[in-house]
Amino acid sequence: MKPVEILLLFLCFNVFTFGAIGGPPTCPADLDGECGDSGEWKGEFFPGIPKIKYEGPSSKNPLAFKWYNAEEVILGKKMKDWFRFSVAFWHTFRGTGADPFGAPTKYWPWEDGTNSLAMAKRRMRANFEFIDKLGVDFWCFHDRDIAPDGKTLEESNANLDEVVALAKELQGSKIHPLWGTAQLFLHPRYMHGGATSSELSVYAYAAAQVKKAIEVTHYLGGENYVFWGGREGYQSLLNTDMGRELDHLARFLEAAVAYKKKIGFNGTLLIEPKPQEPTKHQYDWDAATTANFLRKYGLIGEFKLNIECNHATLSGHSCHHELETARLNGLLGNIDANTGDPQIGWDTDQFLTDIGEATMVMFSVVKNGGLAPGGFNFDAKLRRESTDVEDLFIAHIGGMDTLARGLRNVAKIIEDGSLPELVRKRYSSFDTEIGALIEAGKADFEFLEKKAIEWGEPKVPSAKQELAEMIFQLAL
Numbered sequence: 303m304k305p306v307e308i309l310l311l312f313l314c315f316n317v318f319t320f321g322a323i324g325g326p327p328t329c330p331a332d333l334d335g336e337c338g339d340s341g342e343w344k345g346e347f348f349p350g351i352p353k354i355k356y357e358g359p360s361s362k363n364p365l366a367f368k369w370y371n372a373e374e375v376i377l378g379k380k381m382k383d384w385f386r387f388s389v390a391f392w393h394t395f396r397g398t399g400a401d402p403f404g405a406p407t408k409y410w411p412w413e414d415g416t417n418s419l420a421m422a423k424r425r426m427r428a429n430f431e432f433i434d435k436l437g438v439d440f441w442c443f444h445d446r447d448i449a450p451d452g453k454t455l456e457e458s459n460a461n462l463d464e465v466v467a468l469a470k471e472l473q474g475s476k477i478h479p480l481w482g483t484a485q486l487f488l489h490p491r492y493m494h495g496g497a498t499s500s501e502l503s504v505y506a507y508a509a510a511q512v513k514k515a516i517e518v519t520h521y522l523g524g525e526n527y528v529f530w531g532g533r534e535g536y537q538s539l540l541n542t543d544m545g546r547e548l549d550h551l552a553r554f555l556e557a558a559v560a561y562k563k564k565i566g567f568n569g570t571l572l573i574e575p576k577p578q579e580p581t582k583h584q585y586d587w588d589a590a591t592t593a594n595f596l597r598k599y600g601l602i603g604e605f606k607l608n609i610e611c612n613h614a615t616l617s618g619h620s621c622h623h624e625l626e627t628a629r630l631n632g633l634l635g636n637i638d639a640n641t642g643d644p645q646i647g648w649d650t651d652q653f654l655t656d657i658g659e660a661t662m663v664m665f666s667v668v669k670n671g672g673l674a675p676g677g678f679n680f681d682a683k684l685r686r687e688s689t690d691v692e693d694l695f696i697a698h699i700g701g702m703d704t705l706a707r708g709l710r711n712v713a714k715i716i717e718d719g720s721l722p723e724l725v726r727k728r729y730s731s732f733d734t735e736i737g738a739l740i741e742a743g744k745a746d747f748e749f750l751e752k753k754a755i756e757w758g759e760p761k762v763p764s765a766k767q768e769l770a771e772m773i774f775q776l777a778l
């Protein structure tokens with residue numbers, strides 16, 4: 303082993319060990335931030351970063367919005383109400399830049415290298431300063447991102463309660479979780495899954511963890527609760543009873559619905575489809591698979607979907623396709639706003655920068671009349687090589703501006719009217735008496751055969767795809 307590899311291994315080991323066992327609250331030794339005896343951070347976490355303002359498209363200021371203007375009304379709604387942007391705690395405050403080949407690259411000034419309760423609280427303060435300066439109203443979290451695991455479930459719950467009490471205080475009346483969730487994938491106990499584990503005691507543990515996560519989401523005024531089944535799937539069908547696992551998943555979700563109602567949590571329950579990673583095959587593969595699962599088990603009225611764009615492309619669809627599938631099934635609840643890389647086959651969780659993609663996304667959102675009580679959660683992270691604190695702001699501003707441009711483009715397309723007209727004309731043969739009979743389910747095969755003989759060979763018009771693409775491009 304080369305010396306540099308030994309050093310990397312040593313660094314990884316240290317980071318993992320600190321993360322796993324926690325430790326006494328300490329202050330960063332080598333940075334300017336002031337730290338009191340209690341481990342509390344004094345002063346700003348993001349000094350020099352102002353409240354981010356709208357400066358318009360001619361601005362060259364990286365710390366200003368060029369397209370997102372929160373109070374501006376577009377298509378009858380304020381931009382902030384179309385988007386309901388949310389910061390993902392796990393990427394922004396727990397992302398280290400580590401990857402399977404390399405040690406962390408990000409050492410934020412307020413981090414002390416521990417997973418202690420004191421550190422969790424300091425991070426929570428950084429979260430709310432970030433949210434305030436960015437000017438958004440929502441945040442999303444996993445239970446174990448925000449508070450350290452304890453030695454027992456009771457201890458983990460007590461840790462969570464302590465951090466959540468601080469979060470509640472820091473939120474004030476304006477900020478809430480867009481959604482909360484339980485982390486059922488990191489701990490080794492979940493290696494076979496949570497709700498679909500072959501081990502009954504793990505099923506029970508997962509249920510207890512979700513119960514608590516729903517409670518704290520409710521306590522914080524969360525508007526939704528997410529189920530992402532990262533390990534609810536399989537690595538091999540040879541050792542898997544898929545039917546039984548799917549039945550267990552349905553029972554688990556039924557119990558979550560019952561508990562939500564019992565405690566008076568009115569937030570929407572969301573399932574977040576993803577085809578694979580970390581398992582070879584996840585049960586919530588894509589929107590259509592998940593809709594079928596919900597229908598089969600009689601859960602369709604109790605859940606909506608959280609569509610993540612990078613998950614959509616991993617399942618071989620576009621984000622727009624997944625959004626439309628969800629919308630047409632009455633299931634579009636929330637968007638995890640990110641994008642992948644066409645050259646990379648895994649979940650890269652990048653901030654969206656493609657204006658064309660953002661415009662397609664906003665088409666679905668506008669057709670859906672918005673997403674509330676859902677919104678856009680930036681389930682997106684800085685690249686490993688982006689290591690300045692200001693990069694956290696620049697990334698979010700870029701993502702917000704990209705989606706804002708998408709919304710403005712959809713408004714232009716709707717106002718111009720030629721694309722909707724092209725689509726209307728394409729199906730206009732059905733806007734007839736016989737078309738109406740077909741659409742009402744009143745045209746049987748004998749009747750249609752008679753018509754086919756009467757009309758002879760159909761004249762089939764052009765689909766005008768290139769014209770549609772030209773109109774779309776003109777709006778970007």
Ligand code: XUL
Pocket residue numbers: 444483528530574576610638649681
């Ligand atoms: C993983 C992913 C998760 C969920 C919440 O790909 O998207 O962060 O959004 O567990």
Ligand code: CO
Pocket residue numbers: 530574610638681
């Ligand atoms: Co996600």
